[in-house]
Amino acid sequence: MWILGVILHALYYISPAYCANAFAVFGFGPPVDGGRSWRGKRILGDGKTWGGLLIGTTAGTLFGLMWYLLSQSGPLAQVYYNVFDFRIPDPLFGMYLALGALAGDMTASFVKRRLGIERGRPLWGVDQLDFVFGALAIAYLFVPTFIIPEEFIALLIITPLMHLAGNQIAYLSNRKKERW
Ligand code: CTP
Ligand code: MG
Numbered sequence: 001m002w003i004l005g006v007i008l009h010a011l012y013y014i015s016p017a018y019c020a021n022a023f024a025v026f027g028f029g030p031p032v033d034g035g036r037s038w039r040g041k042r043i044l045g046d047g048k049t050w051g052g053l054l055i056g057t058t059a060g061t062l063f064g065l066m067w068y069l070l071s072q073s074g075p076l077a078q079v080y081y082n083v084f085d086f087r088i089p090d091p092l093f094g095m096y097l098a099l100g101a102l103a104g105d106m107t108a109s110f111v112k113r114r115l116g117i118e119r120g121r122p123l124w125g126v127d128q129l130d131f132v133f134g135a136l137a138i139a140y141l142f143v144p145t146f147i148i149p150e151e152f153i154a155l156l157i158i159t160p161l162m163h164l165a166g167n168q169i170a171y172l173s174n175r176k177k178e179r180w
Helices: 002-026 050-072 076-084 093-114 126-142 149-172
Strands: none
Touching: 002 050, 002 076, 002 093, 002 126, 002 149, 050 076, 050 093, 093 126, 126 149
């Protein structure tokens, strides 16, 4: 049961980042790098759009806000407290996680382009975990609490599995060109 608690709590905490990352695939509009290259290679590539940042941030922020409101008062608050053991102190915690997730994702694209890996081609490990590291790093700056080492490790194991499952959906609905 202890391990279940760790997994549940970790997933709960990271959920706005998952949300941001998932909704970013509905991105649209001009690429963040404006189509520019650096040393003959795209800075970020066409896979990072302003629309993706907008949708991802909005989705993650709203998701975090929902958790926050559920935890504060009303009939669910006590159930919530019993299950998760704490209340979220900041209504914007979802926004921090979302922005961190998207920043981590863009950092990974930047590194991939520098390595000569084209947009959409895989870089195993990095593709699956970039946004978790980004999200936790930024969230930690604003809300340095909650996540314990065991939970972090749980996320490193569970996230790639969920990511792969999610990518199958994105691929099958033609949102992604590659299956990974
Ligand atoms: N997306 C977007 N804007 C973002 C992030 C993602 O529009 N800021 C959309 C793009 O359509 C992208 C898709 O979500 O193709 C999947 O995201 P991701 O796997 O991160 O991008 P890739 O296309 O694989 O590109 P990269 O190689 O740079 O990771
Ligand atoms: Mg990708």
